[in-house]
Amino acid sequence: MKKSLGPKLLGLPAPAWVVGTYGPDEKPNAMTVAWASIFCSAPPCVGLSIGQRHYTHENILARRAFTVNVGSDRYVKEIDYFGLVSGRDADKFSVTGLTPVRSEKVDAPYVAEFPLVLECVVYEEHDAGWTTYFVGEIRDVKADEDVLGENGLPELGKVRPLIYGSGVRQYHCLGDHLAPAYSIGRELETEDN
Amino acid sequence: MKKSLGPKLLGLPAPAWVVGTYGPDEKPNAMTVAWASIFCSAPPCVGLSIGQRHYTHENILARRAFTVNVGSDRYVKEIDYFGLVSGRDADKFSVTGLTPVRSEKVDAPYVAEFPLVLECVVYEEHDAGWTTYFVGEIRDVKADEDVLGENGLPELGKVRPLIYGSGVRQYHCLGDHLAPAYSIGRELETEDN
DSSP states (O other), X not given: OEEEEESOOOXXXXXXXXXXXXXXXXXXXXXXXXSEEEEEEXXXXXXXXXXXXXXXXXXXXXXXXXXXEEOBGGGHHHHHHHHHSOTTTOOHHHHHTOOEEEOSSSSSEEETTSSEEEEEEEEEEEEETTEEEEEEEEEEEEEEGGGBOTTSSBOHHHHOBOEEETTTTEEEEEEEEEEETTTGGGHHHHSOO | OEEEEESOOOOOSEEOEEEEEEOTTSOEXXXXXXXXXXXXXXXXXXXXXXXXXXXXXXXXXXXXXXXEEEOBGGGHHHHHHHHHSOTTTOOHHHHHTOOEEEOSSSSSEEETTSSEEEEEEEEEEEEEXXXXXXXXXXXXXXXXGGGBOTTSSBOHHHHOBOEEETTTTEEEEEEEEEEETTTGGGHXXXXXX
């Protein structure tokens, strides 16, 4: 018997992606978002919901560009800080000691120490109450060589992205590899049911 | 030095959410999606991108409702199967042995064995190339009592949601609890920088 909890925002799990932007004075900024995912494949896009009062919202509207930075779990403290403080009040790169690097393809900075970066330009935007849902076209993905697997793509177990739980506001690290996708489910077709 | 991988869909981590719908003949169906997240909070909504050729796409358009089912990692085989096969060709609940239950609040079935369920009605939809991005208003959340924490909300470590890696197509389980969010980052403000 399941318990009804009402219409709450309890979508588990969520990422803890860090959005990199430039402010009006070229100041690099970083903000953590969890309401984010891949949006579509043609063109390749991510989507993320950002509160309209945020500094990052203002920066994205002005530059039409941002980066998505996937930090490994060793940066849990820095990733949390990026979501706690406004870039209007602090130089977040300076406080965390992390390094902003100008993207090659878009007008936004990325976090040098994070293993995986998506460079995006705004493709479209949707009003979503007090947030705006920005769809960003991925112009390039950059990754540290040591997180790439045999097929040349970033492996989950090497990137070790932080896992976020909304509602309860918890960070977890990634656990063990369980199974390859688009594969293990086939076993059910041959079992007796 | 980061390696450029080109404009690829490499957003890590992703969920492996199972979307429950009814077909035209009342047949309950389940399909796995990874391009999904919370969309906005007013009203509380999730968003998910679904290929326009899919049975689930047709079902959502017809009933204007769906459920989001968060399965624990013990169901990795079933969750993968739900993403491999079309409901046009198979009775996926029958093959997996999982139990469809009619939702209380919306016209869609949920997966009884999964610990966390979001009952949604279509709030808006956005064309996204060969997919449609459905925004679903959460009308109720239902959870098994044994995944709730002290504050009455589902805990990540008790739900144990599957973690998906796009590109490399890998499933991982959840790892250990690292830190509370909106909290641990404060330590950086008091350290010498």
